[in-house]
Amino acid sequence: MGDLKSVDSAFETRLRALLPDQVFRPLTPTYQEEPRGLFHGEGGLVLAPSSVDEVSAIVRECAAARVPVVPFGGGTGLVGGQIMPGGAPVILSLERMTRIRAVHPSENVLVAEAGAILADVQAAAGAAGRLFPLSLASEGSCRIGGCLSTNAGGVNVLRYGSARDLCLGVEAVLPDGSVHHGLRRLRKDNTGFDLRALLCGAEGTLGVITAASLRLFPKPARQGTAFLNVRDPAAALDLLALAQDRLGQGISAFELIKGTGLDFLAAAGMGGPQPFTARPDWSVLIELGLGPGQDPEAELATLFVDAESAGLTDDGVIAQSDGQRTALWKLREEIPLANKAVGAISSHDISLPLSAIADFLHKADADLARAGTFRVNAFGHLGDGNLHYNVFPPDGQVAADFIAMRQQIRDIVYGLVQQFDGSFSAEHGIGRLKPAELRRYGDPARLAAMRKIKDALDPMEIMNPGVIFN
Numbered sequence: 001m002g003d004l005k006s007v008d009s010a011f012e013t014r015l016r017a018l019l020p021d022q023v024f025r026p027l028t029p030t031y032q033e034e035p036r037g038l039f040h041g042e043g044g045l046v047l048a049p050s051s052v053d054e055v056s057a058i059v060r061e062c063a064a065a066r067v068p069v070v071p072f073g074g075g076t077g078l079v080g081g082q083i084m085p086g087g088a089p090v091i092l093s094l095e096r097m098t099r100i101r102a103v104h105p106s107e108n109v110l111v112a113e114a115g116a117i118l119a120d121v122q123a124a125a126g127a128a129g130r131l132f133p134l135s136l137a138s139e140g141s142c143r144i145g146g147c148l149s150t151n152a153g154g155v156n157v158l159r160y161g162s163a164r165d166l167c168l169g170v171e172a173v174l175p176d177g178s179v180h181h182g183l184r185r186l187r188k189d190n191t192g193f194d195l196r197a198l199l200c201g202a203e204g205t206l207g208v209i210t211a212a213s214l215r216l217f218p219k220p221a222r223q224g225t226a227f228l229n230v231r232d233p234a235a236a237l238d239l240l241a242l243a244q245d246r247l248g249q250g251i252s253a254f255e256l257i258k259g260t261g262l263d264f265l266a267a268a269g270m271g272g273p274q275p276f277t278a279r280p281d282w283s284v285l286i287e288l289g290l291g292p293g294q295d296p297e298a299e300l301a302t303l304f305v306d307a308e309s310a311g312l313t314d315d316g317v318i319a320q321s322d323g324q325r326t327a328l329w330k331l332r333e334e335i336p337l338a339n340k341a342v343g344a345i346s347s348h349d350i351s352l353p354l355s356a357i358a359d360f361l362h363k364a365d366a367d368l369a370r371a372g373t374f375r376v377n378a379f380g381h382l383g384d385g386n387l388h389y390n391v392f393p394p395d396g397q398v399a400a401d402f403i404a405m406r407q408q409i410r411d412i413v414y415g416l417v418q419q420f421d422g423s424f425s426a427e428h429g430i431g432r433l434k435p436a437e438l439r440r441y442g443d444p445a446r447l448a449a450m451r452k453i454k455d456a457l458d459p460m461e462i463m464n465p466g467v468i469f470n
């Protein structure tokens, strides 16, 4: 930790004099483990403040004592940003700051505290007749502050954008303990640098988000879901273009699914019944959200006929009820769980220009096959060019047997991503997992500017050390 200090009893005593007892929480495994088991915490003081003033007091003390602060939301992050191995930091959990402070349906704005669970924010918007469209498989556990700090994506980015796009303003405690009161409800505010944009995606390295004003949307009057098989990823992209030509903004999600993922689901007994007699090599899950007077099932049926005539698909299922829609989505949403059951050697959350996706997949599979025998499950948010390209051992072997090849696999995948002008981190962030990749593949001028911003805002380097900057 360099000159940084671990929490000690003198520091804790000073905090206890400043803060109520309820702020102090036991250090349970929740704060020490993350979903993929790659990082393990080794101690720390868990503090759960209930107000921005308490957050400010904590950060001020940490800056004075040079004690690291690790902001903690729902703990669902996939790059280890919420877990600091080595040393005993302050683990600052937002779990008691869960209020929906205000809903302004006529302005399409909701103001929530950072600890509000994403599903609760969606529900509060829904109760006001509005839609908060950020949607992730972890939405029952992740918190809105964590979503903004990682600039989370999910299934609706195609239509509504990622977390940063859905945020109009933030209230945040900066690394010196000062409070940025930026809970604006404005769509236009050209008054200099945009701290909101900087804090969204900063993964807790520039401060603690304590509340946010969020964009809401009209609820689609009717939704429709189809699961169509496609010849290959190139056909999936042609189908996306056809669907966008016909339905424009009506498409809220367009997900690519590889047969390997369906095999993993079947083997793990997950995802429910699969809607095909012969399991397709590739398929897409399409979600429509349409206005009043439009019929999503009819639109999807017409799309299927057009796609079939164009040779893009020859089979598929169009949900006829909410139950069937949920069942189709279950297949997509449980793929990460099935992947976990199999155990990946290396997982890659990448994005590519849409027109490069088919070539990338072809070349990456071929280059990996030259390096060894692997199974690849490539799936994800095709409409955003975001693929989860995950590499698994051959049937009958386990990932642990291939640890020595992990770096070689990453080099192959990320090298090609770079070659095709893509990103090695599409939606999960950098965290503690990918600082080396950021240094290797990042633009030098941008990295230098990021370093200067970090140094200027956090000269004591207390905010989430080891994340993004290593």
Ligand SMILES: Cc1cc2nc3c(=O)[nH]c(=O)nc-3n(C[C@H](O)[C@H](O)[C@H](O)COP(=O)(O)OP(=O)(O)OC[C@H]3O[C@@H](n4cnc5c(N)ncnc54)[C@H](O)[C@@H]3O)c2cc1C
Binding pocket: 035, 070, 071, 072, 073, 074, 075, 076, 077, 078, 080, 081, 082, 094, 114, 135, 136, 137, 138, 141, 142, 143, 144, 145, 146, 147, 148, 149, 150, 151, 152, 153, 154, 155, 203, 204, 205, 207, 208, 209, 210, 336, 427, 428, 431, 464, 467
């Ligand atoms: C099953 C599953 C599915 C997922 N699907 C997706 C997906 O589709 N798209 C996607 O983008 N991600 C996905 N994720 C990743 C994860 O859910 C998101 O990154 C989520 O936004 C993290 O929120 P959290 O509250 O759990 O944050 P945490 O994991 O607690 O923290 C994540 C990072 O944000 C920082 N942080 C947390 N709260 C604050 C705050 N208030 N202020 C400042 N910094 C803070 C932490 O220090 C850490 O660096 C998935 C994860 C799982 C387990």
